[in-house]
Amino acid sequence: MVKVTLVQADGSSAVVSVEPGQSLMRAAVLAGVPGIVAECGGQAMCATCHVYVREDHLDALPVMGDEEEEMLEVVASERRPGSRLSCQLVGLADDVVGDVPPSQI
C-alpha cells in the first residue's frame, strides 16, 4: 500500500491510501477527494481524473500507455509534464504527491 497526497488549488490536501492493484482514481473517488470526477470509471475514455504529479515523484509511476497519451490531449486544464490520468496509475512504486487541476470538464 502506498500513500498519495492530493493537493487542491486552495492549498488543502488529502492523503489517500492506494491498495495494491487499485488505481489512484478509485482510491480518490472512494475517499471523496474533490476534483477527481472520473466520469468513465477508469477506462481512459473521459479524461476527468487528471492529476499533476510533482516532478520529484515521476519515477514512482507506471509507464504511460497509448490510450492515456491520447486522452491527455483532451484534458480540460492544460497538459503539463507531470500530467497523468489517475485511473491509469496502478502499481505505484512509492508514495506520491500530486496536484488536482482547477477543472476536469
Next chain:
Amino acid sequence: MVTAPSTGSLPVADWVDPRLLRSDPYPIYARLRQEAPVAAVPAINKVLLTSFAGCVYAEQHPEVFSSVVEGANLNRALGGVSLIRKNDPEHATERAAVNPTLRPSQVTQVWSDRFRRNTEQALDVLAAAGDRADLNRDFARPLAAKNLMDLVGIRDVPVETFARWSADFIAGAGNVLDDAEIWARCTSSRVEAESAVDTSLAYLQRHPDESMISLFVAAGMPVESIRANILLTISGGVNEPQHMITAMVYLLSQHPERRPASLDAGAWRRVFDEAVRLYTPIAMVTRQTVRDVVLEGAAIPAGSQIGIMLASANRDPAVYDAPDDFEPDRTERRHLGFGAGTHLCAGKWVAEASVAGIGVPMLYERFPAIRPDPIGDVHWEGFAFRGITRFPARLA
C-alpha cells in the same frame, strides 16, 4: 450521506402518475427531489433516485448498485445480455474492444469526414421536403441513423429501416406497462437486425475495418454477444443523437441570441451540453441493489430495482443555479447526461462530434432561419427515453 444498513424507512411516493411522467416529468422530479430524493414509486415498481448526489453515489458504487437486473426489459428487447446489463470485469472486457474507435482522436481521424458527408446528404433530404419539412423525420432521424450505420459497420439496409429498429428496441426497453403490441414490433425488428449483423460480420471477418462489429470480431467475442451489443448500440445510438439535434434547434429557436458563430466549436459544445442537461434523452438508467443500503437517510432493501434519474439529477437546484433555464455559459459544466462511472455512454465523443461539431452547425449554415412552425406543434414524448417526436419546421 451514506451509512451502514439500518432499520430506517423507505419513503413511498404513491402519487406519481406514469402518464404524467410521459407528458411532463420535470415537475414530478422537482417534487421528488424536495420531498423524497430516494423513494419507492409503486406505479413503476422501482426505487427512484432523483438528487444529483444520490445518482452519482449509485453510479460510483456498482458493487452495491449492480447492472445485473432481473427480468430486465432491455435484455428481452435485445434478445440477449448486452454489456450494459453486465458488471465489471465482464463489462470492461467487452467494452475495451470498441473503446479505441470511440476515443476523440479516432473520431476525428476516422469518422468525422463520414459524418460530414452524411450531414450534407441529410440536408438535401430536408431541403427536398420544403414546406412539409419535419426536422425530426427529415433530418435528425435519418442523419443519426446513417452515422450509426457507418460506425457499427452495417450496410445495405435502408436508413429508415435502421431507424425503425432503434425506435422499436427503445420502445421495448421502456415497455414498463408490458404492452404486447410493442413486444411484437420489437421482436420482428430484432430478427431483421440480427440478420443484418450476421451479414456484416461475415463480410468484416474478411475485410476488417474500424467499425464496431469489426473490432468485436477481432477481439474474439462470441456471436451472441456481438449481436446483443450491436443491438444495444442501435438502441441508444440513433434515438439519443436524434433527440439532441432537435432539442438544440428547439432551444436555439427560443434563444436566437445564444446561437454560436458557425466556427466557434467551444460555444457549440456548450450549447450541446446544456441541451443534454436540460432534455436528458436517457432520463433513467436501471440498477438492482445487491445488499441493503441506506442512501440519503432512506433504507433501500437488497434486490430492489433502482431508477437512477439522470434527467432529474441534471436539474437539481443543489448543483445548478436556475436549473430549468437554458444557460450554455453556466459555471457548473458537469452533468450526468451520459451517465457517470464505468457505464458512461460509449458514444459520448461520437455524439459530441456528430451533433455539436458537425450536424447542427452545418444545419444552421445551410438554413440560418430554421425554426419550429409553429412552436406549439413540437411534440415531446417519453419517460425513460425522452425527446421530440414531431418538429414541423420552416426552413426559410
